[in-house]
Amino acid sequence: MTDISPKIATRHDHIIGDIRTRIIEGQWAPGFQLPIETDLAAQYGVSRMTMNKVLTQLTREGFLLRRKKMGTRVAQPRAQSAVMAIADIRDEVEASGHAYRFVLHARDLRAATDEDTLRIGAEDQQVLWLEGLHMADDAPFCLESRLVNPPMAPGVLEQDFGIRAPGAWLLHTIPWSTARHRIRAIPVTAPDAKLLRIAPGDAGLEVVRSTQVGGTWVTWVRLLYPGADHQLIAEFAPRAVDPA
Amino acid sequence: MTDISPKIATRHDHIIGDIRTRIIEGQWAPGFQLPIETDLAAQYGVSRMTMNKVLTQLTREGFLLRRKKMGTRVAQPRAQSAVMAIADIRDEVEASGHAYRFVLHARDLRAATDEDTLRIGAEDQQVLWLEGLHMADDAPFCLESRLVNPPMAPGVLEQDFGIRAPGAWLLHTIPWSTARHRIRAIPVTAPDAKLLRIAPGDAGLEVVRSTQVGGTWVTWVRLLYPGADHQLIAEFAPRAVDPA
DNA sequence: TCCACCATATTGTATATACATAATAGGTTT
């Protein structure tokens, strides 16, 4: 044998990775209908059983939806977890029975400052800076400060975030992202306290989330909630580390 | 057809559920060596391929470990997520380079109060109440208040939590639990502030976690961290809802 | 025309079979 390859990838692992990449990179968008099992098997040069194993696994991972006779299509991305679910603050506000409104305070397309560079972990970038307030029945609910990477969010520069909050737009535009949360309790500074209509120094819950797709930063956001009015809920069950 | 059964369980789904139950309920403890594939297949009355599918799936879910020739054994439970990982506060403290110590303040075996009943969602129970302080280099790090369900944690009444914190003990004793977190920023009350050596009204991060195994409550814990000194980190990636 | 029924397409599950791979156990040689 002249096979030097040090890593052995099984056929179906290879195919799983290939299809997952197409979905994550958006080449196969949510709703896209895949070729039928037998055709895919032929294209990849494997048997239907092998292809079935691949598609079954990707379905279990949540990337695909399959129905008999109806074929296989790329799934809509789901809320990623209980903590992630709060990303759509409109839903959260409306679920508690209040009217939701987003007020944009600032918008700036600029070169990344040193502080921005730290946040996004990338240099020499142009960033879109957004700042606004989520309101519940005319009471401040959450203060949002956000950086967006325009090339990774096509169309973001044309969006009017005076109407729709950037978080909600991004959530539905950039599927399959991974996010890192940092959650802290901090005393709210005077300017923030004024916006949130609380006393300076009161307890606030700060959630900082940086979001990536395939290793590239997409957005960085800081959400500041007034103290005890807000809580995060998260459920966890044991699960294996993804073999991918 | 006289088949009335409304839900159809496939053979391998049925077997997966059966084995998972045995593991979660502790009948097959971590490290337990399962019969070999062919024997299991015979016991369940299916082909080896079907049995292999079952064991492969459970391995992906993290319940089993398999090595060629060495057989199949029940896996050790893992840290359940980034947020879950902080459960072992000792690790967290030591990771930041400080000496860890746990000081038990109170221990009480009592009938559940009305407040306890709300917390654990079960009535007419006897509960073990524990309260203590996690220390980092003789500075208060986290205040812990805990309820434990003794029947679900065999041996808990004999443990001396003056030495080892109950969280760490439970984490290694009750594998495969599911947990629900509630995270809030609150002003710290006077008695708590005194214990944590901060000023009353300062911001604190309160994490309340209730833990279950198979629908039965195991423990409820409230962790109070002094304000900005502490942060939670959580990573999230898209994933499917567990079909189980 | 409309409805019942059937043919068809596509995924879902199960089996038998075959060969590959990894690690142990035991025997043979030096």
Added chain:
DNA sequence: AAACCTATTATGTATATACAATATGGTGGA
């Protein structure tokens, strides 16, 4: 006795085959 080789055991992967389940679309009859 130590080193090496080989047989054996158990899992890992791939294929061909078969039949079941489900939704669609078309066909024929009242």
